[in-house]
Amino acid sequence: MKILKFLKSINWPSTIFIIGYHLLMIGLAPIYFLFFPFSWPLFWISFTLFYLSGLSITVGYHRYFAHQTFKTNRFIEAILLFFGTLAIQGSALRWSHDHRIHHAFIDKDEDPYTVVRGFWHAHILWIFRKQKPIQEKVVSDLRRNKLVNNQDKYYVVWIVVLNVLVTLGLGFLTGSYFGAFVIGFLGRLFFLHHFTWFINSLAHYWGHQNYSTEHTAVDNYLLSILTFGEGYHNYHHTFAQDYRNGIRWFHFDPTKWIIWLLEKCRLATGLKRANGLKISEKMLLEHKKVLLEKVCTHFAHKKEAFEAAISEHIDKLVAKAKRIHDLSKEYEKAKRQKWADTLGDLRLEIRTTKKHFQESYRAWKRFSKSVMKLQPVELPV
Ligand SMILES: [Zn+2]
Ligand SMILES: [Zn+2]
Known part of the structure; x- marks a missing residue:
């Protein structure tokens, strides 16, 4: 009975996908590096895709959709959703919902990725568990956004179509469809996922609590390099309405620089800063x-x-x-x-x-x- 209950609690599609692509990468990456000539264009285009999809999560999903730290237009929203979909981290609606619950109930049972249940729960195991239904009142503002709703409704179709098209395009451009799949898809996803998951695990585990000891979030400069500037997590949990995570000009926070640049190009307004x-x-x-x-x-x-x-x-x-x-x-x-x-x-x-x-x-x-x-x-x- 216990085993049946456990099997029922698993989110099978996410579990099979994540374990599956990890296994595929472990199997195919050595074949690529041993038997195929290394291609710098393939590496750099994959790296650019990695960075664009990562920044779409931090600029778009996190600081725009989840926290609304600035305003922008439909065109930028569409770009953020396009690259955010390539990241395969759930729809913007689901992602923002879980993240808002994470902030509201940090370190409590309701927090979907609370580090209190252990490092590995916060890092990856929480994704293997069946998701709780969306509480509509938490994302009522996002429900009114047609683009966000469309991405949420047809999410599986979007991730398949966009990832297949982008990977095929990369293969066509570089002349190696196998390389595009291994580096541009599997490798990109592997690093992007683990670096994002570090924010829920390591950024609640290893670092300094400069602004508050009332929650587990920590500031970690090294992590900010890997997470597009999200490593100043103690600051973020203390002043979540700020569009910046690294507040000093020299803090490595490319997400904040992109939002600032959007403002300078008149593509973003109302940037919120803590006093x-x-x-x-x-x-x-x-x-x-x-x-x-x-x-x-x-x-x-x-x-x-x-x-x-x-x-x-x-x-x-x-x-x-x-x-x-x-x-x-x-x-x-x-x-x-x-x-x-x-x-x-x-x-x-x-x-x-x-x-x-x-x-x-x-x-x-x-x-x-x-x-x-x-x-x-x-x-x-
Ligand atoms: Zn957090
Ligand atoms: Zn946040």
């Missing part, structure tokens, strides 16, 4: 919480003195971050009103306050590092 002051405050207060826990465990005898020192550091930093935020707002206003006289003064004050903030931040880092390493620290008397 800079709120981000700094959240990060500092989270750091404070971690440090206070450490103090309670290791410096209980000097708890009050430590708490006073930590609060002093954080209050100073939060006040300076607020000042920079207010000054930046004033500067923008002065720029709009063309108050040339005040612009120079404001610029100077912003620069000086930023310098003071950085000095205080360095002092805080030194202090917190010593506390975390249980080294002696100077405390106010």
Whole structure:
């Protein structure tokens, strides 16, 4: 009876497809590399297809359809759905539905790919289980989108037709239909799937919790390279309405760069950004919480003195971050009103306050590092 129940709980089409293409790749890839001449054009076109289908998942499925962090037109929607279909990760409607549930019930039983049930459940095993029916209220906005509905309704037809046509086209262009199937289809899917699944598994498992310890999501710079910028997952789960995952200009987040580029080309509008002051405050207060826990465990005898020192550091930093935020707002206003006289003064004050903030931040880092390493620290008397 138990085995019957287990067999009934399996999502057979997805399981057979995923295991099947893995086995095919393991069998056919050595034959291709041993008996066929390696083709650079085939490699680069397959890599481009890999990147385009991956970016359609992150720009399209994730940050556009699931989180609505920007607005765009039907033409871009159609392109995102076209390459998103090539990725074979479910329809945009189903994907967004599961992802919204993941955010709403993170680490709880309702979360379809919760890491609490284990790394492999979050990575791949959840796909082998029968899906729960779609809760219409979760995706009522997407139901009104004709393109999304069409892709969802004829999803199997679309994935077969598009993948067959693209693979045949690749074979025709490069003169190797076998290579196109092994590299352009099987290889592309293998890397794309595992890299995307890393976001549900590794990005909830291995990294730093810079913005919140209230959920398992972590920031991992290495992962952002493999996942088109989705590795800043702790930030993402804390500020899910932001179109960026990597918020600093040097953070590797090609998804954010594409959305930004679309805006510059007037193909995207209404890009949502979390408030800079709120981000700094959240990060500092989270750091404070971690440090206070450490103090309670290791410096209980000097708890009050430590708490006073930590609060002093954080209050100073939060006040300076607020000042920079207010000054930046004033500067923008002065720029709009063309108050040339005040612009120079404001610029100077912003620069000086930023310098003071950085000095205080360095002092805080030194202090917190010593506390975390249980080294002696100077405390106010
Ligand atoms: Zn997540
Ligand atoms: Zn998300």
